[in-house]
Amino acid sequence: MPQLDSGGAGGGDDLGAPDELLAFQDEGEEQDDKSRDSTAGPERDLAELKSSLVNESEGAAGGAGAREAGGAASGEAEVGPEALGREHSSQRLFGDKLPESLEDGLKAPECASGMYKETVYSAFNLLMHYPAPSGAGQHPQPQPPLHKASQPPHSVPQLSPLYEHFSSPHPTQAPVDISQKQGVHRPLQTPDLSSFYSLTSGSMGQLPHTVSWFTHPSLMLGSGVPGHPAAIPHPAIVPSSGKQDLQPYDRSLKTQAESKAEKEAKKPTIKKPLNAFMLYMKEMRAKVIAECTLKESAAINQILGRRWHALSREEQAKYYELARKERQLHMQLYPGWSARDNYGKKKRRSREKHQESTTDPGSPKKCRARFGLNQQTDWCGPCRWVCPHHHSPCALSCFPDCTCSAGPAAPSSAPQPLAHPGDRGTYALRT
DNA sequence: GACCCTTTGAAGACC
DNA sequence: GGTCTTCAAAGGGTC
DSSP states (O other), X not given: OGGGXXXXXXXXXXXXXXXXXXXXXXXXXXXXXXXXXXXXXXXXXXXXXXXXXXXXXXXXXXXXXXXXXXXXXXXXXXXXXXXXXXXXXXXXXXXXXXXXXXXXXXXXXXXXXXXSOIIIIIHHHHHHHSOOOSSGGGOSSOOOTTOOSSOOTTXXXXXXXXXXXXXXXXXXXXXHHHHHHXXXXXXXXXXXXXXXXXXXXXXXXXXXXHHHTTTOHHHHHTOOOTTOSSOOOOTTEEOSOOSOOOOHHHHXXXXXXXXXXXXXXXXXXXXOOOOHHHHHHHHHHHHHHHHHOOOOHHHHHHHHHHHHHHSOHHHHHHHHHHHHHHHHHHHHHOTTXXXXXXXXXXXXXXXXXXXXXXXXXXXXXXXHHHXXXXXXXXXXXXXXXXXXXXXXXXXXXXXXXXXXXXXXXXXXXXXXXXXXXXXXXXXXXXX
């Protein structure tokens, strides 16, 4: 993490996100525990993490896992396996049940043995912690065409070929070559940008996403941001419409206003730069899919979220730093861009859910949606949470340690929804 | 075909 | 300033 790395690339970080620091501040003693755990041995750490996941998934049926999770959620002395949750307080409160698909994946031998198996999971940590020595012999992947003769000691071998390029002392040369080959004007070789990727020995490696900025198909096609002075193609740029252009004849039939609107509609959307977790997901998703034979992104993201919390500060710091560079580069490429530009481009039902929550309680399904609960969760009663509107037990078997044991409340006495696991901030755990 | 789900983090909106 | 909302990725699932 840049802020914590006094000697690292965090110095002079004008774009450092304050949340990054807060995230670690929140962890507090957890991080100390984490450090101790990591020093105690990765095998134990991994085994406990795996165990905690199994317990969480099995906690729905039994109570032991629930109590275990509850102990971890108390935020106080985390001891033994309980400490393995390693989730932020808000996340720890989120005693979710893994989706069936995820449970299946976890129970599947190939997943159980792969996800948190030392040989795989810690292999990633190892790669992140201990830079691979230079030389092709250490490289598990085929040598890329742009492979440099010697690999910088700080590089991460499993990353894409261009990662190596950008880890090289002359990171901007290959894009120049590429653009020259493609006949694309690339005013990218600004001192500032090159400085981003002229990684020092202490700087972090480049992940495929960042690297992919320069290998994206749009780059190869020479597309860019119309009107933008830089006109630098970027994977963040996506056409707002996938439809093909109109034929000239059809176009002639369009009125000027229509064509203008059409132009506006076809204006490529500049996407938000990826944050640290997104970069982490992008890199690790394929591994999780391969290890767990899962395809459902929701389940995969749950796993990745847990893995993210299981990462050490140093490991997370690499992604925070990369995300900071992403934002920096994004800002340079699109100076006038704002996240507001993409607001409202996605219709989200969450907004509708919120509106529903303030008016009609609606059906139990809507009520579940109001509290952000899993729509697929059946109503039953292990947590004894009572829906304030329907006065029926909420069956959140995925929240086995829910302490909201309030009985059915009279409608008039329940103007406020009860604290519920769905409300991350108010969920209290049984101690 | 649009949206949901699910995760974390960044940033804008809102009070 | 604190809280809430939206969007970034991903792809199977749902409507």
